[in-house]
Amino acid sequence: MADLRGGDLSRLRQLNSLTAIRALRRAGPLTLSALAERTGLSRPSMKEVTAELMELGWVEEVPPSSGTMGRPARRYRFRADSGHLVGVDIGGHNIRAALSDLDGEILAETRQPVSPDDPLEDRLAAVERAVSGCLALSRTTVEDLWTVAVGTIGVIDPEGRVVYSAAVPAWRDLDLAGELRELFPCQVLIENDSRLAAMAEHRRGVAKGARDVVFLHVGRRMGAGLIIGGKVHRGFGAASGEIVMLPEARWFHAPEHLNTCVSVPEGTPPEDAAGSTLSAARNGDPAALEAVERYVDDLAVGTAAMVLILDPEMVVLGGGFSRSADVLLEPLRRRLERSCMRMPELRASTLGDECVVVGAIDYAVGHLDDQLFTPDRGPLPVTR
Amino acid sequence: MADLRGGDLSRLRQLNSLTAIRALRRAGPLTLSALAERTGLSRPSMKEVTAELMELGWVEEVPPSSGTMGRPARRYRFRADSGHLVGVDIGGHNIRAALSDLDGEILAETRQPVSPDDPLEDRLAAVERAVSGCLALSRTTVEDLWTVAVGTIGVIDPEGRVVYSAAVPAWRDLDLAGELRELFPCQVLIENDSRLAAMAEHRRGVAKGARDVVFLHVGRRMGAGLIIGGKVHRGFGAASGEIVMLPEARWFHAPEHLNTCVSVPEGTPPEDAAGSTLSAARNGDPAALEAVERYVDDLAVGTAAMVLILDPEMVVLGGGFSRSADVLLEPLRRRLERSCMRMPELRASTLGDECVVVGAIDYAVGHLDDQLFTPDRGPLPVTR
DNA sequence: GCTAGTAATGAAGGGCTCCTTCGTAAGTCG
DNA sequence: CGACTTACGAAGGAGCCCTTCATTACTAGC
Structure with a gap:
């Protein structure tokens, strides 16, 4: 402009x-x-x-x-090795980190289990352990890091403060970017995890080359990430994709259909209930199939809203439940075909649990690209 | 890329x-x-x-x-006068045309009344009359036209074919761009009218300078136009903004609350019923106020969906009913504040009935800009 | 009406980046 | 070992932008 x-x-x-x-x-x-x-x-x-x-x-x-x-x-x-990038996925139960070269080629990965109720210091310590692990695995030092990109749940404002986070109590009102800058002497970027997952699918997953993509982050939590015009859409307050907040879209309570199904054996820990229902459905259990049907009915409402509003080229089913895409994809397609004017391509994510870390790496790469290709950025800097 | x-x-x-x-x-x-x-x-x-x-x-x-x-x-x-642009709004009851210079400065405007049931030839003839009127008013000839940009209801595919149009029967499956190219020996662009209205508000209306805007086209028909990243978002099949198709979003039947209100005097023609209810509400009629309340309740659901999905900087209330923005804006704001995570700015359109024509002009100007500033476009052409 | 001051004009000279052209170098193939 | 292929490197030329400086046109003040 x-x-x-x-x-x-x-x-x-x-x-x-x-x-x-x-x-x-x-x-x-x-x-x-x-x-x-x-x-x-x-x-x-x-x-x-x-x-x-x-x-x-x-x-x-x-x-x-x-x-x-x-x-x-x-x-x-x-010389992709003249610097390194780190991606971190700070989830409720796991902290994952990955280290890559400047091309986004992943050189090392680590994981640290945590609990959602851990206090802030423990989580930050786990982040540092995860990153140190990556550095050790690839014999790199923290000085070689150009960028640390972090994905986490919740709404994160443009300055890196956590504005809202339902799942992790310690996260509320936290200046996450500030805390992490204390740990890492380099550029720190924070982004919502659903959006990073969307980015990963767009840069190296099933949505490669698509211009407009709706990424469904379905699992115990529901979320969405949008790619518009080939770029991640954050929204003015970085709160895009939060359709789960609208009761009429029927996303918020959707997972309950899977959690409360009668096919779940007694004594199953609550976090495994949905997975159990999905497995039972795969094996043809009628009660489970019906629960899946009800789940997809709800999932389809919010999804159809996004499709009708944006008319994307593709919808990608990702997140924890996408492991059971074989059970979910066809019913979801049938429901969407009834609601949508133009049915977008519907695909399942292929990147699995590493989706968010990989997306964080891709985010860092994209940020590097942007910096390089911004006009009037001055002359190219010397590397090392 | x-x-x-x-x-x-x-x-x-x-x-x-x-x-x-x-x-x-x-x-x-x-x-x-x-x-x-x-x-x-x-x-x-x-x-x-x-x-x-x-x-x-x-x-x-x-x-x-x-x-x-x-x-x-x-x-x-x-030399903005070295060529001219024409914008046309082909609506159900009116065809409006405007002529501008290359800067989008409007030089002449005309209007031709039509009926929704008119056969195709009559509509096209009315379009030609409207444009000829503009040319005559400003002593220009059709040879000076660089671009004719047309806004109309319905879904128009990227090649200018009408894919879907509920309101105008003659419009179905029509190669509108082809028909208009027969009439005008210059570039012809076709776009959905809600999107053009959004564009007008973004370039010269209340949404000037905003990056992401949701434009609500509320009137006898409901529609929406999206500005994302400062550009009109069409969607992969040019079908963005069609949230009205989703029953759960409650847009489709929303206007009925205004049409069927008991405050409407008997004998009022159906197309004036909603306006009558809105006037009555302005004067404090309890039944009308209640109808408006129910209308806004429905309007807010689809709107909240768009806000939650996109997190826009601004929502603009436009279209026929925006004349009654004084009655609608506050209730809508209250409802949205309950549903949205981050409340966007909410404003009423100021461009009125000319919104779509002006948007068409702006679309043509934007297209010219794009053509000029596309890299590797070759040397600048000679004008005249 | 004349002089001083101000700001734009026009021409000259220099530097940088790219292009084309040509002879030379370093391999493979028969 | 000679012919062929492809890349390298140097030289010469053209285009575009910059800085500099004398000149020009107009205003302000006496």
Whole structure:
């Protein structure tokens, strides 16, 4: 909108450098000629650009590939290992962390069990243990971290304060970003976990390439993450996707159908009840099938609202219950087809429990990209 | 996403030319120095750019402003009159047209009454009459038209076919874009009317500057238009905003509360019943107030769904009933405050009946901007 | 009416980035 | 070992932007 700045020669070079980086990130090691062709620049210009990028530490040479006709071309690659990113999923019962290079390639993962009732210090300590574990596994130090991206339940405002969190008492009114900045001397990003899961499916899961996606985070809690125009939609107060708060959408009490089914054996711990019902339904238990039917009836109302409002290209069923997508997908499809004007593609998540951590990594990668490609960001920094 | 093209010197010039055009469009006539300062270019470079733009017909010189110290500076302005845009609102009972210059400044408006049951040819003839009227009023010819943008009820697919239209029988399965291209020898754009109304409020109405807006098109029909990230959100099949199709959202039958109120005098034509109820409510009639209460109760459900899903910055109440915003706004606000996590700003539309035509103009302007500022669009064309 | 002051103009010279072209280098294939 | 293929590197040229400076046109004050 307010982009009224004209361009300089140096701006042009910057643009071309970034284009080269982008091409290298997307397509792995490339020769000078390949790079030149992709970017539309001439070889000599490309040569100069890569020389500069090598000097700054963004690009390095790799051994030429042999076996080709003619003189072997030098190959260059983006130095994804010149920095590291960490993704963290702070859930009710588990804290997961993953470490990746600057391309989002995951190098290490850890998990720390916690309890929803743990006091704040214990949770933060568990976060630190999880991250330290990742660093140790890949022989990295905290100084190499460029960004820590955190996903957690609840509504988190743009400054990283937890505005609302039903499931984790210690989280209320917490300046989570501030607490984490104490632990990690680098950029800290916080985002809602459903949105990160949506991001993961969009960047490397079943929703790859889709422009508008509704991600259903179904499990013991219900949530939704939206991708609009290829980007995560946060909303003005970072509270998008909270359709669960609307009674008429029938999401809030939906899981109860699964929890209270008569097919659940007595003595089953409450957190396993829904899973038991879903298993029974898979085996054809009539009571369980009926409970699933009622559950899907409710799930479909809020989902249809999102589909009718947004007309997305795809709906992705994710979260804990997506393990039972085989039981849920078809009934949900049938119900949605009745309500929706244009039926979007309906798919089950494939990323499983790591969805949120991976999404946090992807969020960090995306943030890095944004920073790099923001116009007038000044010259490229030197890495190490 | 797929922007992997590097930049040429000529690309730089193109970018700077476009930046100059943009600056001139935004801030009216400017001197060379002012332009240079705004764009960050040096004066000599700016001089060359404007010389080129004048040669191409995009910019012209205006008399210098006198009374300043020093040598009077030449002033340049964007030639908004080197082409014209037309916006059309094809409604059930009225066809409105407006003609504007390339800046969206409206030069003429006309209206043609029609009936919902008119056959297709009559409607198209009325469209042509409406547009011809505008052209005559401003002494323009159809050859000067760059774009005709049309708003109409129903779901229109990306190619300009009417996919679905409940209110106008002749509209079903019609290749509207094709029909209109027969009438007008220029670019023809078709869009849903609620979305255009949303666009108008966003570009020149109460929602100016807001990033995410939910526009409620309330009247005898119900509809919604979404602005997300400052842009109109169409959806994958151009069917966004159709929450009215979901029974649980309670929009579909909501207007009936106003139509069937006992306060409506006998003999009132059905299309005036709702207006009568709203007037009665304004005067304190208890039955009417109760009907309004029930109407708002229903309206609030679908609205809350949109607010909870999108968390917009603002909700704008528009459409025919927004004339009675004084009666509707406060009850709606109270109901929404109960349902929404974060209450968005709630405002009434100010553009009135011209909302859709004006939105169509703005859509055409936006389209022109997009075309101009698409990278790799080639060199600027000559105008005239 | 004249002079001083102010601000825009126009032309000259320089630097940077990109392009094309051409001879040279380093491999594979027969 | 020679022919062929492909990449490399250097040289020369064009385009675009910048800075600098003398010139021009107008206002303000005496």
